[in-house]
Amino acid sequence: MNSTPVPKPIPNRHTLLNTMNDRAVWDVVVIGGGATGLGTAVDAAARGYRTLLIEGEDFAKGTSSRATKLVHGGVRYLAQGNISLVREALHERGLLNRNAPHLAWPLGFVVPAYGLFDQPFYGVGLKMYDLLAGKLNLSPSRWLSKDETLAHASTVAPTVGGRNLRGGVLYYDGQFDDARLATALMRTLFDLGGTAINYVRATGLIRSNGKSAIEGVIAQDTFSGTEYPLHARCVVNATGVWVDAVRRMDDAQAQTMVAPSQGVHLTLPRDFLPGDKAILVPKTDDGRVLFVVPWNGHTIVGTTDTPRDDLPLEPNASDADVDFILQTAARYLSRKPTRADVTSVWAGLRPLVKAPSDTATKTLSREHTVVVSNSGLVTVTGGKWTTYRRMAQDVIDIAITHQLLPQAHCRTADLPLHGAGPVGAPGAPARGTPDSYYGTDLPALRALPGIEHILVKASGLTEAHVRFAARHELARNVEDVLARRNRALFLDSESAILAAPEVARILAEELGLDANWQRATLEAFEKTAAHYRLR
Structure with a gap:
């Protein structure tokens, strides 16, 4: 007898539309x-x-699928003196780490110090960060010597702008997979x-x-x-x-509330950051923050903060943003990334509350x-x-x-999200790996046909993942699978494009759709995927 637990089924689309329409x-x-x-x-x-x-x-x-993949209090806001916002965010960081351990996990950050006063300045600030997190703090921060800094982040450049590396500070924030968390919330x-x-x-x-x-x-x-x-x-x-x-x-006369800002991230191979620690550059030349973060077996670098006055559904990364990230990362990494190294690029729009026209978006909360x-x-x-x-x-x-x-009281502070279960159980995947995102649904995923049929090595996508996305996660087309149920498009756009025809075939089989639908969903995906390829 098969004892694999089966996730609670989600109704098919016809049933969902009827449910939506039937309730008075x-x-x-x-x-x-x-x-x-x-x-x-x-x-x-x-x-x-x-x-x-x-x-x-x-x-x-x-x-919501284009974030820096960090659950954080906001070091920038601490520097701005916005203590209440940082305290609230750190509290929420702790709750998410507790309520969704399959989707969020602690990540160490190395802040390299090159100036004479950098290390004490960052060190004192990040100790305050620990204190604001209180009982939900992930791990205490500490000062690092030069050798310790290089041991934790071997790719940090030993010299920047003529200044030698003096040491650093190690602190902890949270990391997650944004689109997978969205899927878990939908299931919840x-x-x-x-x-x-x-x-x-x-x-x-x-x-x-x-x-x-x-x-x-x-x-x-x-x-x-x-x-x-x-x-x-x-x-x-x-x-x-x-x-x-x-x-x-x-x-019709409602005043504009949102000042959109575009953030851009680049994906690089894992060997640009081979350890398990991220790097934070707290202040670039123009006052922005740069993250170099290990994620899903790759390295992501970002982000920019550029005002926009339009709202495209699929924004493009500008050449200026890409060049800024590559040039800034090259200053702080011992191996200099180039356009040829970029496996994917993505842009997202942030909803910042409207401010006077002369206010830069990087200063908005x-x-x-x-x-x-x-x-x-x-x-x-x-x-x-x-x-x-x-x-x-x-x-x-x-x-x-x-x-x-x-009147009814909020219950979500202590509400485990769908798939949450014990961390570190025997045989369970390590936190922060693609299969860990399924949590208690993992046995059901592994029981599906095609679990050994790998479609995208870069993201771990198999035939079984596609079938699970169609049956249990409301995936409706190729992009849903390759961009959000699995992160192939964000990790390696070329590999995602190559896998798309097989994903379309499996989805058509699962959803009962024909060859015309397959052609249409492939054409739509290829148009979207073009935005993720570095021009």
């Missing part, structure tokens, strides 16, 4: 399937509210009795005749074009950098904002992945304060 009134409808929207839906469902989340593309398609929502559906877009808001209060959302299935009226007591706009478009469905319009639309924007849970708690608490929902 939802307590909460969340628009947006990124970090904030998924967190808000989980919080609402955990409190017992009847909750639906709709996402016009795929979960974490935008900003179903575990709590809620419903989530991707590729369903909000096209309008519902009001009763003669009333100004919002009473629901008009949602459109992007595949069929069918529209559904969704009635709800509370509608939450959690669409990230796109919140203003939804706000203008409510009020990621602190979140929640507003409720006169008609009852709840909008949340700003923030970062680290504080997603707290943002969600604030959204629902404010909805209760405005009497949009009945």
